[in-house]
Structures are given as C-alpha cells and as structure tokens.
Amino acid sequence: MAAEDVALRLRDAGLRVTAPRLAVLDVLAENPHSTADTVASLVRATHGRVSTQAVYDVLAACTTAGMLRRIEPAGSAARYETRTGDNHHHLVCRLCGRTTDVDCVVGSPPCLVPGNTAGYLVDEAEVVFWGLCPDCQRIPPRVVKESP
Numbered sequence: 001m002a003a004e005d006v007a008l009r010l011r012d013a014g015l016r017v018t019a020p021r022l023a024v025l026d027v028l029a030e031n032p033h034s035t036a037d038t039v040a041s042l043v044r045a046t047h048g049r050v051s052t053q054a055v056y057d058v059l060a061a062c063t064t065a066g067m068l069r070r071i072e073p074a075g076s077a078a079r080y081e082t083r084t085g086d087n088h089h090h091l092v093c094r095l096c097g098r099t100t101d102v103d104c105v106v107g108s109p110p111c112l113v114p115g116n117t118a119g120y121l122v123d124e125a126e127v128v129f130w131g132l133c134p135d136c137q138r139i140p141p142r143v144v145k146e147s148p
C-alpha cells in the first residue's frame with residue numbers, strides 16, 4: 001500500500017499520522033502475521049530508530065482502531081496483520097510457527113455455524129488449523145543415535 005493510502009486510512013480511523021505508525025503498517029503489509037518483536041526489528045532495519053515500546057503502542061492503537069487484527073494462536077506470541085474485517089482463519093505450523101491465511105468459507109462473518117449457539121448472537125468465528133507446513137513436512141525424522 002502506498003504511504004499516502006496508509007496515511008489516509010490512519011486519518012479515517014481517527015488516528016494521527018506519525019512516522020512510527022506508517023512504518024509499522026508498512027512492515028505488516030509486507031510481513032503479515034508478525035509478532036511485535038519481529039515488527040520492531042523489521043521497523044528498525046527498514047525505517048531507522050524506533051523504540052520497542054513505540055512499536056507496542058502503535059500495535060495497540062491500530063488494533064483498537066480496527067486497522068490491525070491481532071491473532072493469538074495457543075502457546076505462541078500474538079501476531080498482527082493488516083487484513084481486517086473479513087473474518088478469515090489461519091493455518092499455523094506446529095514446528096516453525098509459519099502462519100497462512102485461510103479465506104472465510106462462506107464469505108461473510110461468521111463463516112462457521114455452531115451446532116448450538118446457546119442463545120448467543122454470533123458475529124465472528126476464529127479458527128486455527130494446526131499442522132505441519134510444506135517445508136517442515138520435508139524435514140526428515142530425527143535420527144536417534146543408538147548407544148554402543
């Protein structure tokens with residue numbers, strides 16, 4: 001996304017346009033599903049000096065404003081992405097943590113219908129499919145050394 005478009009989206013979301021916000025959104029557009037620490041190091045590598053706390057602040061503000069989606073696969077650090085509002089799901093690799101989008105099967109939220117909603121008005125579904133990514137499937141099983 002061009003910097004002007006990102007600036008426009010920030011203003012639409014009621015957020016001030018700041019260099020750290022532009023940098024974080026730029027990095028996440030290129031590297032979806034990154035953790036806060038990864039975002040911080042990528043921002044520093046490509047946009048210069050930004051403190052980790054500033055990155056955390058930007059992630060929190062943009063998530064609250066609906067510009068970022070935060071996903072929290074069990075046992076993993078929270079990950080962020082710029083793809084919001086479409087209720088898509090995720091495939092997560094058990095070995096390397098690689099995360100891949102799965103489009104909503106029905107097209108609009110919630111894209112899964114529970115067997116019983118127990119009276120709840122359901123408006124969103126969040127599914128994590130766990131398994132091994134193609135790269136990790138190619139890793140040969142660890143050879144166990146036999147004792148002499």
Ligand SMILES: [Zn+2]
Binds near residue numbers: 097
């Ligand atoms: Zn993997």
Ligand SMILES: [Zn+2]
Binds near residue numbers: 032081083088090102
């Ligand atoms: Zn995603």
